[in-house]
Amino acid sequence: MSLNIYFSGSMRGGRQDVDIYYTIIEQLRNYGKILTEFVADKNETYEKVDDKTIHDKDVSMLEESHCIVAEVTQPSLGVGYEIGRAVAMKKPILCLYRPQEGRLLSGMIRGAHNGTTFIVIDYKVVSEVPDILSKFFSNLTSS
Numbered sequence: 183m184s185l186n187i188y189f190s191g192s193m194r195g196g197r198q199d200v201d202i203y204y205t206i207i208e209q210l211r212n213y214g215k216i217l218t219e220f221v222a223d224k225n226e227t228y229e230k231v232d233d234k235t236i237h238d239k240d241v242s243m244l245e246e247s248h249c250i251v252a253e254v255t256q257p258s259l260g261v262g263y264e265i266g267r268a269v270a271m272k273k274p275i276l277c278l279y280r281p282q283e284g285r286l287l288s289g290m291i292r293g294a295h296n297g298t299t300f301i302v303i304d305y306k307v308v309s310e311v312p313d314i315l316s317k318f319f320s321n322l323t324s325s
């Protein structure tokens with residue numbers, strides 16, 4: 183069975199990391215279908231549909247997903263909300279974070295790490311991501 187993967191990354195929160203999202207999504211393709219490719223699309227004009235449509239569509243994609251992979255370095259209300267909804271839906275979650283000088287990841291994300299269903303992993307460079315994903319998905323498919 184192919185996995186439905188919900189990738190979550192900042193949009194209105196700031197697009198500084200869009201190239202990193204793209205690289206992560208390219209890696210995620212090895213594990214299943216990405217429901218939210220548009221998050222890594224530089225040209226995405228995400229203003230074209232109304233906000234209720236965005237919200238309802240994303241919640242329904244979260245419901246359809248088998249797991250959530252979120253890049254949480256660039257703070258985003260939408261990403262935090264999606265993670266909270268995914269926890270309530272009991273979906274496995276992987277949060278990827280690049281530690282930043284003078285900035286700390288929210289305690290509500292770091293503090294949710296439980297080593298099984300909610301994983302927070304720090305990385306320095308995107309070349310570390312394939313190994314992180316490999317471990318996450320091998321645990322996911324063996325559990």
Ligand SMILES: O=c1[nH]c(=O)n([C@H]2C[C@H](O)[C@@H](COP(=O)(O)O)O2)cc1CO
Nearest residue numbers: 190191192193194195228258259260261
């Ligand atoms: O147009 C959109 N489409 C959409 O799917 N989202 C979702 C996907 C992203 O993982 C997340 C980003 O939230 P924010 O825009 O608050 O940074 O919300 C967010 C927006 C804009 O808020």
